Amino acid sequence: MADVAVIAGSASDEAVIRKATAVLDEAGISYDEQILSAHRNPDQLAEYVRSCGARVFICIAGLSAALPGMVASMTDRPVIGVPVSGTLGGLDALLSIVQMPRGVPVACVGIDNGSNAAHLAIRILSL
Numbered sequence: 001m002a003d004v005a006v007i008a009g010s011a012s013d014e015a016v017i018r019k020a021t022a023v024l025d026e027a028g029i030s031y032d033e034q035i036l037s038a039h040r041n042p043d044q045l046a047e048y049v050r051s052c053g054a055r056v057f058i059c060i061a062g063l064s065a066a067l068p069g070m071v072a073s074m075t076d077r078p079v080i081g082v083p084v085s086g087t088l089g090g091l092d093a094l095l096s097i098v099q100m101p102r103g104v105p106v107a108c109v110g111i112d113n114g115s116n117a118a119h120l121a122i123r124i125l126s127l
Contacts, residue, residue, distance in 0.1 A: 001030075001053035001054070002030045002031045002032040002052075002053070002054050003029050003030050003031065003054060003055050003056065003121075003125055004024060004029055004030070004031040004032075004054055004055070004056050004057070004058060004118075004121050004125075005031065005032050005034065005048075005052050005054035005056070005057045005058070006020055006021060006024075006031050006032070006033045006034070006058045006060070007033075007034045007035075007036055007045075007048075007057060007058070007059050007060070007067065007071065008033075008034070008035050008036075008059075008060040008061070008067075009035075009036070009037045009038060009039075009059075009060065009061040009062065009065075009066075009067045010035065010037060010061075010062070011035050013035075013060045013061070013062065013084050015112075016060050016082055016084055016112050016114040017033065017060060017114060018114070019112070019113070019114030019115045019118075020058055020060070020082070020114035020115065020117050020118040021033065021114075021118070022115070022118075023114075023115045023118035023119060023122070024118050024121070024122075027118075027122050029118075029121070029122060029125065031054075032052065032054060034048060036048060036067075037067070038061070038066040038067040038069075038070040039064075039066060042070070045067075045070060045071070046074060049071055049074040049075055050074065054077070055077060055078075055124075055125060056077060056078045056079075056080065056121040056124050056125060057071050057075065057077060057078070057079045057080065058080045058082060058114070058117045058118065058121055059071050059079060059080070059081050059082065059106075060081075060082040060084060060114060060117075061081070061082070061083070061084060061093060061096075061097075062083065062084030062085065062086040062090065062092075062093045063084075063086050063087075063092060063093060064092070064093070064096055065081065065083055065084075065092070065093035065094075065096035065097050066096065067081075068080075068081030068082075068097050068100075068106045068108075069081075069096070069097070069100050069104060069106055072100065072104045072105060072106045073104050078107065078121075078124050079105075079106045079107065080106070080107045080108070080109065080117045080120055080121060081097035081098075081106045081107065081108045081109070081117075082108075082109055082112070082113060082114050082117045083096070083097050083108065083110075083111045083112075084111070084112060085111050085112050089111070090111035090112065091111075093111070094108065094111055107120060
């Protein structure tokens, strides 16, 4: 069972995924990596979150960035959102991630900052 689930909404988020997994690799933290879109694969995403034993989720998404919020709505484990730069420089994704409704918390790191998401996951795991 992996300690961290790294989920990206698109294969085009590969560079941000690698920033996160490089930090996890360096720290010796186990992770599982998935490409699952909240919009294109909602049923597969729900099944993955339900069956996943990870203690922390890192969700990488751009544009409307629904992925972190969707995952947070399906679990009580910590979710870290990583907004990905896009047509509005990632501001659209950042705002989508930080504006979660009450009771659906999502931590958010800087735009394209997968490495900080991994560092935050490591700190959460150390508690």
